[in-house]
Amino acid sequence: MDSNKINLDVLIVGTGFAGMYMLYRMKRLGLSVLAIEAASDVGGTWYWNRYPGARCDVESVEYSYSFSEELQQEWEWSNRYSDQPEILEYANHVADRFDLRADIKFETKVTSAHYNSDSKSWDVETDMGDFYSARFCVMATGTLSAPNAPNFEGLDTFKGDWYMTSKWPHESLDFSDKKVGIIGTGSTGIQAIPVVAEESKHLTVFQRTPQFTIPANNRQLDSDEIKNIKDNYTEIRKKARESRAGIASVNIGDKSALEVSDQERYEKFSDIWNGPGLNDFVASYNDIITNLKANEFAGDFIRSKILEIVEDKEIAETLLPEVMFWCKRVCADTNYYETYNRENVELVDVSSLPIEKILPEGVQVSGSVYPLDVIIFAIGFDAMTGALNNINIVGKDGIKLKEKWNYGPVTYLGLCVSGFPNLFTITGPGSPSVLSNMMTSIEQHVDWISDFIEYSIDHGVTEIEATSDAEIEWTNRVEELADNSLKSNSGCNSWYLGSNVPGKKRVFMPYLGGVGRYREECDEIASSSYKGFILH
Ligand code: NA7
Numbered sequence: 001m002d003s004n005k006i007n008l009d010v011l012i013v014g015t016g017f018a019g020m021y022m023l024y025r026m027k028r029l030g031l032s033v034l035a036i037e038a039a040s041d042v043g044g045t046w047y048w049n050r051y052p053g054a055r056c057d058v059e060s061v062e063y064s065y066s067f068s069e070e071l072q073q074e075w076e077w078s079n080r081y082s083d084q085p086e087i088l089e090y091a092n093h094v095a096d097r098f099d100l101r102a103d104i105k106f107e108t109k110v111t112s113a114h115y116n117s118d119s120k121s122w123d124v125e126t127d128m129g130d131f132y133s134a135r136f137c138v139m140a141t142g143t144l145s146a147p148n149a150p151n152f153e154g155l156d157t158f159k160g161d162w163y164m165t166s167k168w169p170h171e172s173l174d175f176s177d178k179k180v181g182i183i184g185t186g187s188t189g190i191q192a193i194p195v196v197a198e199e200s201k202h203l204t205v206f207q208r209t210p211q212f213t214i215p216a217n218n219r220q221l222d223s224d225e226i227k228n229i230k231d232n233y234t235e236i237r238k239k240a241r242e243s244r245a246g247i248a249s250v251n252i253g254d255k256s257a258l259e260v261s262d263q264e265r266y267e268k269f270s271d272i273w274n275g276p277g278l279n280d281f282v283a284s285y286n287d288i289i290t291n292l293k294a295n296e297f298a299g300d301f302i303r304s305k306i307l308e309i310v311e312d313k314e315i316a317e318t319l320l321p322e323v324m325f326w327c328k329r330v331c332a333d334t335n336y337y338e339t340y341n342r343e344n345v346e347l348v349d350v351s352s353l354p355i356e357k358i359l360p361e362g363v364q365v366s367g368s369v370y371p372l373d374v375i376i377f378a379i380g381f382d383a384m385t386g387a388l389n390n391i392n393i394v395g396k397d398g399i400k401l402k403e404k405w406n407y408g409p410v411t412y413l414g415l416c417v418s419g420f421p422n423l424f425t426i427t428g429p430g431s432p433s434v435l436s437n438m439m440t441s442i443e444q445h446v447d448w449i450s451d452f453i454e455y456s457i458d459h460g461v462t463e464i465e466a467t468s469d470a471e472i473e474w475t476n477r478v479e480e481l482a483d484n485s486l487k488s489n490s491g492c493n494s495w496y497l498g499s500n501v502p503g504k505k506r507v508f509m510p511y512l513g514g515v516g517r518y519r520e521e522c523d524e525i526a527s528s529s530y531k532g533f534i535l536h
Helices: 017-028 069-074 084-097 187-199 223-231 233-242 262-274 278-282 292-309 313-319 438-458 468-483 515-527
Strands: 006-013 033-036 110-116 121-126 131-139 161-164 179-183 202-207 213-215 331-333 345-349 355-359 362-365 368-371 374-377 392-394 423-425 464-466 533-535
Touching: 006 017, 017 033, 017 084, 017 438, 069 233, 179 187, 179 362, 187 202, 187 331, 202 362, 213 262, 223 233, 233 438, 233 515, 262 278, 262 292, 292 313, 313 345, 423 438, 438 515, 464 468
Parallel strands: 006 033, 006 131, 110 392, 131 423, 161 374, 179 202, 179 374, 202 345, 213 331
Antiparallel strands: 110 121, 121 131, 355 362, 362 368, 464 533
8 A cells, every 4th residue: 555655745635615725825835735526526515516596695706716816806707696607617717727627636535534643644545546645634525515315215216316406417407397396495495496496397395494585686797896896805805804704795783673663674674685685684783693582573574575475375374484583594595485476386394294205106295195207305414524524534543533523523713623633624613614605714714724834844843733622622612602692592403503414413513703703813823823732
C-alpha cells in the first residue's frame, strides 16, 4: 500500500462551493493539494439536486463568491433567485476560470481517513483504491449531502419508476402522461410540487407535516439593479459578513411584534409576503424567533394566507401547519398553495396514518391504494453529520469520529475536533452553517482554515489540535444558545435536531449566535495565536 501512496500537503473531500474555494486558496499558497469528488463534476448540492423547480432561496447576488472582485463583476445573474441549472453553470464557470479541475479527482469517494500520529498526517483511502498521505485533511462534504434513502416496505415491487430528488437523473423526464406521487413536503418537495403538477397528468402529494412557506417572488433582475449591486458590492459583502444570517439584503425590524397594532402588523406582513418574502419575513420584527407570542403572529398570518389561497376548505385545513413558525426551515415557494387549486392535484395526509407500504401499482395509505406510475422521494437528509459519518474517520488512539459523536457532535467552532489533529470541517456542526447564507459561511471558514494552515507552515508547526477543554466549552455554548431559542425548544422536530433520522441523537447542531458574532469569535481566536489549540 505504502509504495502507491501519494503525499500531499492538503487533501480536500468534496468540490461543492466549499471544496472549490478551499482548493483555490491552497493552490494560491503553492501547496500540493488534491480534491476528491464523488460526482463526475463540480457543484456539490447543485450537481445532485436537479429536480424540477430546484432553486436557491438566498438571492443569487449574495449566494455567490465574494473572494474575487473580477468574478463578481463579470458574472451576471439572470434572476433574483437563480435556478439550479444557472447555479451549476456558475460553479462550472468558477472551476474553469480558476483552473480547478486539474487538481480534482472525480467519480471517487473517500472511504476512510486515519490519522497517523507518527507522520502527523492523514492516511486517506478511496473506493478507487487510491491511497494518500496528507498533512491536512479538509472535509468539504456538505451539510445536506447525505440523503435519507427511501426505506418503504414493498418499494422493490413497484412497477413504475422512482426517483430521489437528491439524486435526480441528468436526462430530462417526461411526466405528461404519468400519474406521479411525491413523498415529502420540505423545501425540496415544496419547490418540486408546483412544477411537477404542471408537467404531469396527475400528482398525488403525500404530506406528513404541513410546512410554512412564503412566496419567493422570484423575478428577472434588470440591468440597473445589477449595476447598482455591482457598484456597491464591497459594502454589500461587508454587511453580509457582519449580519445574523450572512445576507445583506435582509432588513431586521427594530420593533417587537407585540408593540404594534394588529393592523400595522398585518400590513407589514402583507408587504413582505408580496415583496421581499422569506428572509425578511423572519426578520420582520426583532422577536419573531425569540418570543412565542410574536412567533404566533407570524404563523397565524401565514395560516390566514393558506385559507385565503386554497379554495377547497378541507385541503386548506390539511395544509395548515400546527408547529411553531421557524421550527422547521421555512420554505420559499412559487405557487405552492395555489397548486392545490389545480384539478390534477390531490393531497393525502399521512400524518396520523402513515404510508403503509408500496405496492406494484402505487402507494397504500390506511388501506386505500393511490395508483402511480412514478414516485418521487423528497424525504430529506441526514443533515450536518451524515456525510462526515459516512467516511470512516479515525483520529488519535483509534478514536472514531462517528463514535465520538454518538451523543451528538462536539467540535471547537464547528471547525475542528479534539483528538482529530490537522482535520477541518467546513460549515461543520457547531458553526452557523445551515442557519446562514452558506456562501458567506463557506468563505469565512475557508479563509480561516487557510490562514491557520499558512500560520502553521510559517511557524514550523506540524500538528494542530483543538483542546478538549476548548471543545467542551464551545459545545456547551452552542447548546446554551439553542436552549434559549424557540427553535429547539418548541417541541417540534426538524433536521436541525437530527430528529428526521431514526436513532440519531436529538441535539440542535448549528450555532445560533449569528454569523457576525461567530466571525468575531473565530477572528479573536486566530489573533490570539490560536487559543484553544495545541500546536506542535
Ligand atoms: P426536509 O426538509 O427534511 O423534508 C423532508 C420531507 O419528507 C418532510 O416533509 C418529511 O416529513 C417528509 N418525510 C420524510 N420521511 C417521510 C416518510 N417516511 N413518510 C412521509 N413523509 C416523509 O428535506 P428537504 O430536502 O425538503 O429540505 C432539506 C434542506 O435542503 C432544506 O431545508 C434546504 O436547506 C435545502 P416530516 O416533516 O419529517 O414529518
